[in-house]
Amino acid sequence: MKEPVYIGKNPVGEPDLQQLISSVALGDQEAFAAVYDTVAGPVLGVVRSVLRDRAQSEEVMQEVLVEVWRTAARYRPDRGTAINWILTLAHRRAVDRVRSVEASAARETKAALLDRLPAYDEVTEQVQTRIEQEQVRRCLRTLTGLQRQAVTLAYYRGLTYRQVAEALALPLGTVKTRLRDGLIRLRDCLGVTA
Template sequence: MQPDQGRAVLVGIMGRLAVGEQDALGELYQRTSAKLFGVCLRILNDREEAEDVLQDVYLTVWRRADRFDSERASPITWLATIARNRSIDRLRQIGRRGGERPMEAAADVADAGPDAFELMAASDDGRRLRECLGALDAPTQTSIASAFYGGITYEQLAERLRVPLGTIKSRIRRGLIKLRECLAQ
């Protein structure tokens, strides 16, 4: 199946979900769960936690399917963002419980399938996103890629790059604004 066909199928499924069609959730799960589980597992580095978060992701998708806008993002991008955010939230909860694990350990988790960035890169949206990312300065590219595709929190990124947290937040915010403008052209 071509990337455009896959996107069209997922957009159709999301439309069916938005009107409450329960069968659509099962179909969406079948088509996307392996990739989204990979996103969760990369961030959490714990199979049970990743499974719990994945379930939460699909509950969120079920409740918020009507908010999906195919003009703003591809379905897999929207889903991967939810998976990433839920995984980071869970990682923070785990840390508060005292079982914090270093984020760098998540890089060792193997997943034979493409990650969220590779999936997007294979699509037309991904090609356009790569072009727009390439127009940003290197620190901004690195910060955005680490935060959104690497599953690293802003706090961890600030620590890793040895810059103030406010600098990271501002850099990413300005970069995302530039990306939005570039993608809108």
């Protein structure tokens, strides 16, 4: 049996990774199988160190090796070794996956928060209602005590004019006059045009 002669770390007769990548760039499937066997472990290691999740790491490793197959012609030996190029692709792809997962989680969180927030119109309506309520309260304070009592009983408690008259122990005509005068003052205070 003949002993291989070594040049660097490669036995003579066995192509190095750079030569394999050049062959892959030409569409050589056997060269790609050799690249796959050579780099799958290191690629998985780099990806796993970034992602931590085994299933995602294996998926990203496959994506990286497909990228090597598709983009082998882009490898430039003058910029570094083939293994460094492949591991750089692996690291970038793993970081992209982390960013994608984080962005997806952020979108889901934002969507969940938006679902819980009331719609803009609902908030505007609530604010407007509060402002109007405060304005009515302020205007009610400008009425005389008897006018305020009559308006409160009739419009906030829902009593009829006759029931208001009974509650205040006043004649019905007097209650009607106080209500009319009170409503006119409220209208003027609120700025409502007739």
